[in-house]
Amino acid sequence: MNWLYLIAIAAFMTVSNVNSLSLDPVASTELEQYIKKGDCVISMRHIRPRRKLHISIEALFMIDFPTLKHKLSFFLDRMNQRVTLDVTSNGATVSKHFELPNTNETSTIRSLALHFHKNHIAMLVDCKESSTHELDISLTELYAQMDTDPVIKLFRERKYPLYFDGQLEPALQRTNCQKGVHKRNKVHMMRTQVAEREKNKKRDVRNWFSNDSSDKHHDEERTPIEVEQRGDIPIMHGDCEDALAKSLSDLMELVKLLREDIANQRQEISYLRRLLENCAGCKEPSSGSLRLEATCRNANPCYPGVECRETSSGLRCGRCPLGLVGDGKICKPGVTCTDRPCFM
DSSP: OHHHHHHHHHHHHHHHHHHTOEEOHHHHHHHHHHHHHSOEEEEEEEEOOOSOTTOOEEEEEEEEEGGGTEEEEEEEETTTTEEEEEEEETTEEEEEEEEOTTOOTTOOEEEEEEEEETTEEEEEETTEEEEEEEOSSOHHHHHHTSOSSOOOEEEEOTTSOOEEESSHHHHHHHTTHHHHHHHHHHHHHHHHHHHHHHHHHHHHHHHHHHHHHHHHHTSTTOOOOSSOOOSSSOOOOTHHHHHHHHHHHHHHHHHHHHHHHHHHHHHHHHHHHHHHHTOSTTSOOOTTSOOOOOOTTTOOOSOTTSOEEEETTEEEEOOOOTTEEESSSSEEEOOOGGGOOSOO
16 A cells, blocks of 8 residues: 555646646747757756755756657656656557766765767766667657658746757757866876876986986096086976976077167167257357347346446346345345434
8 A cells, every 4th residue: 555655746746747748939949940850969067956855856958750750758856866758659658767976865866968879868967978778769760750741849847948069069068068078187287297297206316316426436437428417407308408408498588578678778878869959949049149138128237126226247136125235136125324223
């Protein structure tokens, strides 16, 4: 009795999940175009767990061939870690299970792709192939068996957009799988290069110390060499030589740029020097040039209020005002006898 009850509950949940799917006319038309050509890849991204954790089975999408009464329904079973394919044909249903490793009721599936190739279906989870199954008949053959006006209907969960591709590689690129592979390969290559560089450095240091110690213990047996070598600098190999050559090349480029800047500055300084030498306003007036004569109107040297007179010997100033003393050009406060300060 308990088994019958559990089976009834499972059937009810499956039917309710299928009813949660809705028809997508645009996706149906796009899928139909790929099925006509042959291979087809249907991919999904970021499949998050449902808020109601007690619902462990959820419908993903369903492909319906109405005139043939043939359906392919895909369900996600988190509890059993698998994706179930129910193939319904003329009322009979056959289930096939794709393994879904490292998945639980709270984990998020980053990418899920189903590759339809002839009558084979391969599932890839997070860029890794999980499992494959065979169908009795391929999608292309089912489409060819339909009437003169064949129609394919695709029902899907609204929160999970579906992406269609004709080959597997574009689908992997869409889910950033190729990017991750290239990144891992690049990191591995960089680590290998660093390890090789460190290995070369250690080898050079060992060679240097071994050569130095052998020279100290075998001075008498040392044979003369034609090329003089530095004993205080280890010989560099491989990446070290490349790095040194690159540094020298960069230094030469920098020196070349500095030379060009200095040459440009010299040209600018020479141009400014010629400009100053040929400037008419900067030259002193010649003896033959006209000069303005000083007059009381344009060059009055007298103290304000003092009379200015133009004479043959130049400009002359009169007496300072009352209460001031001076020569007329400079007047200061003071009293003279002409002001009659004394008592009479």
